[in-house]
Amino acid sequence: GRLFVNRVFHISAEKMFDLLFTDSNFIQRFMDIRKIIGASSTSWQSEASGGMKRTLNYTITINNPLIGKFSTATETQTLYKESREGQYYMIDAEVYTHDVPYHDYFYTQNRYCIIRNSKHKCRLRIYTDVKYKKQPWGLVKSFITKNSWSGIEDYFRHLEAELQEEEAELTQGSGDA
Numbered sequence: 001g002r003l004f005v006n007r008v009f010h011i012s013a014e015k016m017f018d019l020l021f022t023d024s025n026f027i028q029r030f031m032d033i034r035k036i037i038g039a040s041s042t043s044w045q046s047e048a049s050g051g052m053k054r055t056l057n058y059t060i061t062i063n064n065p066l067i068g069k070f071s072t073a074t075e076t077q078t079l080y081k082e083s084r085e086g087q088y089y090m091i092d093a094e095v096y097t098h099d100v101p102y103h104d105y106f107y108t109q110n111r112y113c114i115i116r117n118s119k120h121k122c123r124l125r126i127y128t129d130v131k132y133k134k135q136p137w138g139l140v141k142s143f144i145t146k147n148s149w150s151g152i153e154d155y156f157r158h159l160e161a162e163l164q165e166e167e168a169e170l171t172q173g174s175g176d177a
């Protein structure tokens with residue numbers, strides 16, 4: 001796996017969770033810019049295990065002549081029961097892209113950790129792994145891995161930049177810098 005984001009934001013842990021894991025204006029805007037369309041999501045539902053789960057469906061725009069223009073995707077998010085509101089949140093997100101070549105071979109697992117740093121600050125860590133459900137031919141595997149890492153890196157770089165913008169807007173004039 002790889003750590004793509006590891007940074008302290010001047011945003012409370014609770015606010016960070018709301019921005020990323022509820023139907024916030026921030027995430028709606030971000031999806032618009034990324035041309036992620038038709039997003040729908042279930043609400044967070046309690047699990048027997050003590051955690052919470054929700055499922056998102058959306059269409060991503062790829063625009064790569066080798067791969068295609070669009071793909072539908074399903075993302076299942078699990079909020080671990082070890083999470084503590086306002087203190088610590090751990091979310092695993094499994095992303096399946098249904099309409100790309102070799103889609104039945106792999107999926108992506110993103111782990112988000114939001115850790116309270118102080119009243120108005122949190123650390124965000126995003127860790128990603130490309131997982132294989134069946135072992136493809138070596139050349140295919142390197143093809144999938146290479147294309148996945150570059151797409152994921154681009155996405156999280158952008159997310160980090162947009163969060164910094166949001167941070168600047170939120171701290172403006174709040175006086176608690």
Ligand code: YK8
Nearest residue numbers: 060062095100101102108143144147148151152155
């Ligand atoms: C989520 C990982 C792989 C996939 C893509 C697949 C190429 C297929 C390889 C062929 C297009 C929003 C990605 C990047 C699409 C976008 C996914 C996003 C960014 C050539 C064999 C969607 C996070 C996320 C996770 C996985 C990403 C896909 O919130 O390369």
